[in-house]
Amino acid sequence: MNGxxxxxxxxxxxxxxxxxxxxxxxxQSPSPLLDLFTLGNAFVALGPLLCAVMCLCVRLxxxxxxxxxLGVLAWMFAWWLTEAVPMPVTSMAPLFLFPMLGIASADxxxxxxxxxxxxxxxxxxxxxxxxxxxxxxxxxxLNITLLFCGEPLNPPLLLLGICATTAFVSMxxxxxxxxxxxxxxxxxxxxxxxxxxxRPNAAGKFCKAVVLGVIYSAAIGGMSTLTGTGVNLILVxxxxxxxxxxxxxxxxxxxxxxxxxxxxxxxxxWGILCLMYCSRDSGRALSAYLDKAxxxxxxxxxxxxxxxxxxxxxxxxxxxxxxxxxxxxxxxPGWGALxxxxxxDGTVSVMxxxxxxxxxxxxxxxxxxxxxxxxxxxxxxxxLLLGAGxxxxxxxxxxxxADVLSETLGFLEAAxxxxxxxxxxxxxxxxxxxxxxxxxxxxxxxLLIQIAKTMGVHPLLLMVPGAIGAQFAFLLPTGTPSNIVGxxxxxxxxxxxxxxxxxxxxxxxxxxSLLMPTLGAYVFGTNGKVP
Numbered sequence: 001m002n003g004x005x006x007x008x009x010x011x012x013x014x015x016x017x018x019x020x021x022x023x024x025x026x027x028q029s030p031s032p033l034l035d036l037f038t039l040g041n042a043f044v045a046l047g048p049l050l051c052a053v054m055c056l057c058v059r060l061x062x063x064x065x066x067x068x069x070l071g072v073l074a075w076m077f078a079w080w081l082t083e084a085v086p087m088p089v090t091s092m093a094p095l096f097l098f099p100m101l102g103i104a105s106a107d108x109x110x111x112x113x114x115x116x117x118x119x120x121x122x123x124x125x126x127x128x129x130x131x132x133x134x135x136x137x138x139x140x141x142l143n144i145t146l147l148f149c150g151e152p153l154n155p156p157l158l159l160l161g162i163c164a165t166t167a168f169v170s171m172x173x174x175x176x177x178x179x180x181x182x183x184x185x186x187x188x189x190x191x192x193x194x195x196x197x198x199r200p201n202a203a204g205k206f207c208k209a210v211v212l213g214v215i216y217s218a219a220i221g222g223m224s225t226l227t228g229t230g231v232n233l234i235l236v237x238x239x240x241x242x243x244x245x246x247x248x249x250x251x252x253x254x255x256x257x258x259x260x261x262x263x264x265x266x267x268x269x270w271g272i273l274c275l276m277y278c279s280r281d282s283g284r285a286l287s288a289y290l291d292k293a294x295x296x297x298x299x300x301x302x303x304x305x306x307x308x309x310x311x312x313x314x315x316x317x318x319x320x321x322x323x324x325x326x327x328x329x330x331x332x333p334g335w336g337a338l339x340x341x342x343x344x345d346g347t348v349s350v351m352x353x354x355x356x357x358x359x360x361x362x363x364x365x366x367x368x369x370x371x372x373x374x375x376x377x378x379x380x381x382x383x384l385l386l387g388a389g390x391x392x393x394x395x396x397x398x399x400x401x402a403d404v405l406s407e408t409l410g411f412l413e414a415a416x417x418x419x420x421x422x423x424x425x426x427x428x429x430x431x432x433x434x435x436x437x438x439x440x441x442x443x444x445x446x447l448l449i450q451i452a453k454t455m456g457v458h459p460l461l462l463m464v465p466g467a468i469g470a471q472f473a474f475l476l477p478t479g480t481p482s483n484i485v486g487x488x489x490x491x492x493x494x495x496x497x498x499x500x501x502x503x504x505x506x507x508x509x510x511x512x513s514l515l516m517p518t519l520g521a522y523v524f525g526t527n528g529k530v531p
Contacts, residue, residue, distance in 0.1 A: 043084035050074035055101070061407065062400040068101040069399035073392065073434060080478065081494065087477075088381040091388035094395065103395050112394050113387030116346035117176070121386060121481065123349025124180040125378055127319065130312045130356050130370050135302070137184035139309070142299045145189050145290060153287040155206055156274045162186055163213040163273075167266055170221030171228050172324045174345055179218040179482040181316070186214045187489055192289050202285035207491045209277035212500050215486035216269050216474060223471055224262035226254050233327070234441045235467040242449055243459070247525070257523040261468070261515055268507040272500055308361045311369060315359075319352040385477070385484050393439035402439075420455075421465050422513045424448060428469030429505055433479045440470040458526035465512055472508050474501030 054071035072094065079090040094112070098104040131137050148161025162182075170178035190210060193203040222228030226236060226249075236249045305313075323345055326336040336343055356370035396402050424444075432440040448462040473479030475498050477487040486492060521527045 043082035047075040047078040050078050060404050062404040065103050065399040066401040066404050069103050069395050069401045072097050088384045091384040094391040103399050109391050112391035116344035118386050119346025120349045123353040124177050126353040128180050132184050133374055134309050136309050137188040140185045151292050153283045153290050155278045155282045163217040166214050166217040167221030170218045171225045175218045175222045176481040179485040182214050183485050186210050200285045202282040205277040208496050209273045211486045211489055211491045213273055215482045218482045220262050220266050224258040226251050230438050231441045231467050231470050238445045264511045265508045272503050315352050315355055322348040382484050389478050393436040396435055425465040425469035425509045428466045429472035432470045432473045433476050437470045441467050460524045461526050468512050472505045474505050
């Protein structure tokens with residue numbers, strides 16, 4: 001049967017004179033074996049082959065499960081990098097590979113695909129869909145564009161405005177939530193640019209710059225405050241746990257170091273994006289689509305904000321406040337203390353999203369701000385990709401592979417500090433590409449404390465570079481959920497992330513290596529007594 005023809009009148013059997021239904025008599029049909037030897041099939045076979053080589057040939061000091069986990073990593077990242085199968089399908093591989101290779105039980109790995117961070121993403125995306133449905137992102141995009149586009153159009157200035165807004169938002173809320181909130185605003189600006197063959201080269205480059213700017217600005221902004229990312233809170237918690245007699249790291253203490261660090265890295269990001277994607281003639285090429293007078297007319301056509309827009313923004317604002325105040329500092333615990341730490345960011349994210357299905361929209365009787373039909377565009381591919389990242393992080397830890405990786409850092413004990421700080425940051429930023437930021441920090445900090453004691457240096461001189469380096473996940477979509485948010489827009493590819501992420505990672509490591517023994521020594525008092 002010819003699977004390429006859905007016509008019901010097509011005969012099921014070949015007609016007389018059409019020997020095999022593939023062509024006229026005498027025509028040569030390609031061998032089915034030749035169909036198997038394609039580049040795509042080679043990429044498909046590459047994953048299992050690498051896994052088999054790792055499982056059978058590699059010898060590690062750890063358990064068999066750690067070796068098998070290394071094989072699973074090789075399989076999955078081979079498929080992710082080559083896109084031999086769809087990325088969401090690759091993301092489901094731990095569900096069958098972990099139980100079959102003795103890494104984790106089926107129930108244990110399945111739990112990784114639904115936790116508080118995934119609940120945070122679900123609730124945030126429902127709110128983002130509401131923002132998109134009522135064109136609120138369009139209104140925000142027009143206002144930001146008008147404020148920063150300049151007269152005549154200045155693409156680097158507009159890019160700076162979008163990235164700076166994202167970084168500021170990320171200072172006070174979860175990196176993923178900041179990326180989810182700002183990505184519709186950014187894509188709302190990009191929707192004005194042409195698509196397809198008619199798109200100018202400058203427009204395509206500017207789209208890449210904006211999306212990369214948003215996801216990296218979300219990560220950089222979170223470095224500046226304790227509440228900006230879980231990594232900073234893990235560092236502060238471990239410092240207090242290991243050194244209870246030492247001065248705790250307060251919100252202000254971290255800000256005095258984290259904000260200058262984030263600002264310098266942010267300026268580096270902006271410079272890299274401008275050099276790579278904003279050519280001198282880009283303003284002229286884009287001005288036809290981002291004309292300031294035309295943008296003002298479009299903003300006026302939207303009219304005043306309607307009730308539904310105000311309510312959606314109110315719910316979103318309430319969510320941001322709840323995110324910011326759940327856990328503030330040790331002295332000001334926040335509202336999360338009322339629930340003894342049981343409530344997370346995902347808790348309030350889903351709760352506020354639920355309100356959208358309860359509050360009436362005042363347009364038609366019985367209609368609410370959102371209904372489930374509007375949620376059909378929920379990005380389940382992102383949910384599966386996040387689940388895979390968490391499953392890998394749990395597998396690396398539970399299989400013992402994390403301990404094997406930790407032991408390889410023992411050589412740092414004999415290195416001078418001026419060399420060890422960049423080395424720690426480099427190793428941390430490499431590991432974090434393959435495990436979650438939080439998992440990398442939890443893995444490295446105890447080891448770095450031991451190395452600092454052996455070297456006789458202040459522990460924070462190693463702990464801070466290790467924790468900050470864990471946030472330099474700039475190369476792969478799976479490095480952090482923020483990267484996935486940008487990757488799924490379709491404007492960027494893995495090659496684009498590596499092209500920008502590698503120099504950004506090097507810039508970040510260099511800036512951190514310079515600031516830690518100078519500004520860090522003053523802020524954290526690392527020149528004083530070693531605890």
